[in-house]
Amino acid sequence: EGRIVIVGASLAGLRAAEALRERGFRGKLTVIGDEPHEPYDRPPLSKQVLEGWVHPDHTRLPRRRAVDADWRLGVAATGLDRVNRQVLLANGDKVDYDRLLIATGVRARQWINPREAALEGVFTVRTCDDAARLQAALHADPRRVLIIGSGFIGSEMASVCRKLGLPVTVTERADGPLVGALGGVIGDIAARMHRDAGVDLRTGVAVEALEADDGGHVRRARLSDGATLDVDVVVASLGSIRNVEWLEGAGLASGFWGVGCDAGCRAFDINGVVTDNIFVAGDIARAPHVLYEYQFISMEHWDNAVSGAQVAANNMINLETERCPHLPLPMFWSAQFGVNIKGVGVCSFGDEIVFTQGSPDQRRFAAAYGRRGRIVGAVTFDHGKWLDYYGALIERSAPFPPPPPGYDRPGDMTP
Numbered sequence: 001e002g003r004i005v006i007v008g009a010s011l012a013g014l015r016a017a018e019a020l021r022e023r024g025f026r027g028k029l030t031v032i033g034d035e036p037h038e039p040y041d042r043p044p045l046s047k048q049v050l051e052g053w054v055h056p057d058h059t060r061l062p063r064r065r066a067v068d069a070d071w072r073l074g075v076a077a078t079g080l081d082r083v084n085r086q087v088l089l090a091n092g093d094k095v096d097y098d099r100l101l102i103a104t105g106v107r108a109r110q111w112i113n114p115r116e117a118a119l120e121g122v123f124t125v126r127t128c129d130d131a132a133r134l135q136a137a138l139h140a141d142p143r144r145v146l147i148i149g150s151g152f153i154g155s156e157m158a159s160v161c162r163k164l165g166l167p168v169t170v171t172e173r174a175d176g177p178l179v180g181a182l183g184g185v186i187g188d189i190a191a192r193m194h195r196d197a198g199v200d201l202r203t204g205v206a207v208e209a210l211e212a213d214d215g216g217h218v219r220r221a222r223l224s225d226g227a228t229l230d231v232d233v234v235v236a237s238l239g240s241i242r243n244v245e246w247l248e249g250a251g252l253a254s255g256f257w258g259v260g261c262d263a264g265c266r267a268f269d270i271n272g273v274v275t276d277n278i279f280v281a282g283d284i285a286r287a288p289h290v291l292y293e294y295q296f297i298s299m300e301h302w303d304n305a306v307s308g309a310q311v312a313a314n315n316m317i318n319l320e321t322e323r324c325p326h327l328p329l330p331m332f333w334s335a336q337f338g339v340n341i342k343g344v345g346v347c348s349f350g351d352e353i354v355f356t357q358g359s360p361d362q363r364r365f366a367a368a369y370g371r372r373g374r375i376v377g378a379v380t381f382d383h384g385k386w387l388d389y390y391g392a393l394i395e396r397s398a399p400f401p402p403p404p405p406g407y408d409r410p411g412d413m414t415p
């Protein structure tokens, strides 16, 4: 049965460990994670945890059953020796593997100026410890908040701040929130959501410097348009950096883009040759997707980590037999300003968008994204029950624009 080592003890790592045991792997299983915590869930960190109604310690990922594994928590992997098939740990230990799963995810990109990033009152949110610190700061006085960046996580945090009644400014270099993932049309709707909730949203502008008081606490931000803001809490929500450093010199196709792998989660080596004993899953993976002309995509979404873990586990134990062919369709969700946003496919691949159901003005709608006459993605605002419909269209590369659901069955149409 051999020895399987999983590096990264979070969503993808845990779900892969579970899947391996459930599918009958009886060999030695070791899971290595640098965080001291048991695997926990990150989506609540920018939502319920900040709001204060879920304690950071209560975000542990639910488990179907205990996983029989050697859990090495609180110790980082620092190197990979592919010749001797060993993972090197920060405490000097070496862990032997026959098959390895890389699931080390990403970390938050810190504020660009390290001296300013270290000021009291400047935060990023990726871990439950980060969220606990920010939660405490938001629930103390005084609390004028600045959020730099309005992707999904920045927007969710802005929404929480308004729920808490805090004055919050959001700065965004692009023309609107969520533009990178969902494009300008949805960005305009998202901008109205921010402003209607009382967020001071400033688009097309960058923060240039953060300034501190004599005690080293951040108190002011200078913007590229010459404006200054008085602030007590600054959250840099600037995207992520992939945790690939420990793979340096291992001869894998790894870099700032992640770790390249085939559609069955098998890692590529530096020559682009697929390895047969190293697998990749979750936020760190970059895989060609059959539904997107085999373009390499990375998806920093919960569902992608779970499905990647399943595919990797299948292929880790069925090396010589059945091969799990391709990653399922990407899906994502977000909750902000009272709206449940859900998406399927890769919306950023689209160069056209059409509203197919509901009303954009009421922020209750479905919209489809198209490219070269085919549907490639869809996003829904409070219309999530239609996600499967759009997913099925994307899976069969249906023509764009798609018919509204229930096209030939009017009874199925939503109002």
Ligand code: FAD
Residues within 6 Å of the ligand: 007, 008, 009, 010, 011, 012, 013, 032, 033, 034, 035, 041, 042, 043, 044, 045, 046, 075, 076, 077, 078, 103, 104, 105, 106, 107, 125, 126, 127, 153, 243, 246, 281, 282, 283, 284, 299, 300, 301, 302, 303, 305, 331, 332, 333, 334, 335
């Ligand atoms: P991670 O969860 O990042 O886990 C990787 C683990 O590996 C971490 O514990 C890390 O510390 C560890 N590690 C890193 N390097 C090493 C090393 N060298 N040695 C040992 N261990 C190491 N997705 C959605 O779809 N919807 C949402 O609403 C949503 N909200 C989110 C909100 C927040 C605040 C965050 C941070 C993420 C959110 N996501 C959301 C994204 C989702 O949580 C991620 O896609 C998911 O966590 C990815 O899982 P992963 O296991 O690949 O990586």
